[in-house]
Amino acid sequence: MLLTSACKYGIQATIYLGMQKDDSFVSIKKIAEEFTIPFHFLTKVLQLLTQAGIVESTKGAKGGVRLGKDPDVITLFDIIAVIDGEGIFHDCMLGLPGCGLNTPCPAHEFWAPIRTKYEKSARAISLKDLASDTISKNLRIGK
């Protein structure tokens, strides 16, 4: 599995937030229902993103979450790194310590280019890209 469920949920939620027209708060419950994500689980995922500054939240009536930065400067890399960690972008495919050209494993030549492409693409794609694509091409985020 490339991404944990937590991370998939986080990406769905942030794309959804990126699609909002104004900057009012959206309740987590609403997002959870929209994509059929377990509410309390999504709560914890969004707390991670909130702590990282990617998402802002307020409690109470009319509270909820919204993006904490311009969707232009939030990348897919940022979201994945916060929830799943940067391991997927740096680690040895076989789990050996210290992947690098000094002490490569047999899979290195195979994996390093793919991983690099994955990281570069993830750093290059912003939440604005994802959200505006979703709107303009009427894509599905969930279901």
Add this chain to the structure above:
Amino acid sequence: MLLTSACKYGIQATIYLGMQKDDSFVSIKKIAEEFTIPFHFLTKVLQLLTQAGIVESTKGAKGGVRLGKDPDVITLFDIIAVIDGEGIFHDCMLGLPGCGLNTPCPAHEFWAPIRTKYEKSARAISLKDLASDTISKNLRIGK
């Protein structure tokens, strides 16, 4: 995590088998010690590969495992598919059912090319490639 631990162990073990000079059986215990893999766990992983014909085994003294096919025709794809399944090569990055051009998700344009490269490379690299590289370049498989 890209690969499960089970799959990483399986790849390490099969590369090791591909490096053997003759076609005698190697005990699983030996492999487990070589790479510090939990013995009984490796046993089960290799049973999967045995059932798939990638590995052959015999019980009893002088028993063990060896490759069940020419290392030339066993690909990294085969090994991953047997242990972790083909999901990583086909599934939607966000976990939505039926990834495809008909009903893409916002991540599809990002993920599909990487996944394709991953699959093509995995199908193109054989156990012989991995094993002979390991020998000629003195690479580490474990530790």
Add this chain to the structure above:
DNA sequence: CAAATAACGGACAATTTTGTCTTAATTACA
């Protein structure tokens, strides 16, 4: 044939991930 070796197979335990529930804290609004 007996003993040692080694894969097979099932049960079970530990750990991690995922999901649920309950209470507390904070905010809007009537």
Add this chain to the structure above:
DNA sequence: TGTAATTAAGACAAAATTGTCCGTTATTTG
């Protein structure tokens, strides 16, 4: 000021993955 709404936080449960243990079966060797 009080009530409803909503995130935060922690405890707990379920499920999946990983790891351990034990008995069985099969094979070699003396």
